[in-house]
């Protein structure tokens with residue numbers, strides 16, 4: 001059985017939704033950090049801060065965990081990335097760790113940051129090695145948060161995370177460099193990954209979670225088409241590989257099915273109808289396993 005650490009905070013809601021869709025519902029009451037997943041392959045489930053998860057996974061307290069790339073890099077933990085889950089607080093996508101300075105400051109790149117500047121950040125290790133690489137000696141100040149509030153009085157430069165960019169803009173800051181792109185990752189303990197029976201369980205969980213991620217934003221379209229219209233319908237139908245076509249019993253009609261992006265569906269359906277498709281069905285997909 002494998003033990004799993006789930007991230008509290010920004011990633012919690014998206015993570016709980018992902019596990020639920022994967023058929024691995026995390027069961028717990030409000031404020032309960034020791035949870036359960038009803039699956040024979042899964043043992044202990046704990047909800048912890050994502051800052052600490054990579055280290056706990058690397059030390060073997062958990063076989064599997066979810067955390068952001070930022071905390072995996074910042075902690076320096078030696079773990080195996082089993083899959084990129086590609087979600088942040090707001091949903092799909094990546095966040096960035098950026099270098100930002102006041103809008104009014106006359107510089108456009110990090111190379112122009114004056115030596116001795118104060119740099120506030122939640123990521124002291126990432127920040128130190130970044131400025132070492134640049135060869136600029138700076139004073140790195142650890143920040144517990146609300147980092148953008150600290151310029152210009154309490155600090156000169158910030159290294160912080162941005163998703164929509166609104167916190168930077170509202171606090172009069174501009175980005176002068178991107179240090180790291182970060183997303184949620186499924187990480188495993190090195191020894192667990194090398195152990196064949198644990199690895200099988202880890203890969204089973206990974207298959208289910210990745211299948212949900214892959215199906216995100218997709219739907220299955222099914223329709224019937226007469227033989228004379230089939231080429232035209234297929235020509236406007238995007239599909240994963242090739243659309244599936246089967247012959248309807250005792251008629252000159254074919255059934256076609258294809259996986260398509262949900263964002264295109266409202267434009268696609270009228271076009272398919274115009275091209276001769278009928279009985280069009282849009283069906284939700286919960287998992288895609290390649």
Ligand SMILES: Nc1ncnc2c1ncn2[C@@H]1O[C@H](COP(=O)(O)OP(=O)(O)OP(=O)(O)O)[C@@H](O)[C@H]1O
Pocket residue numbers: 008009010011049050067068069070071087088089090095145161162163164182183
């Ligand atoms: N919009 C976002 N804001 C903050 N963190 C995000 C965002 N999107 C994704 N993340 C990721 O979530 C993790 C941060 O989780 P954390 O628990 O610190 O959340 P938090 O909202 O910053 O918590 P707190 O409110 O205590 O600062 C990081 O790995 C970070 O990359």
Ligand SMILES: O=P(O)(O)OC[C@H]1O[C@H](OP(=O)(O)OP(=O)(O)O)[C@H](O)[C@@H]1O
Pocket residue numbers: 144145146147148160161162163164165166167168
């Ligand atoms: O680009 P945006 O969409 O505006 O998101 C980025 C902000 O979100 C996080 O703050 P959080 O809510 O975690 O507060 P904190 O600074 O106190 O950690 C992060 O530290 C940024 O301040």
Ligand SMILES: [Mg+2]
Pocket residue numbers: 145
């Ligand atoms: Mg935060």
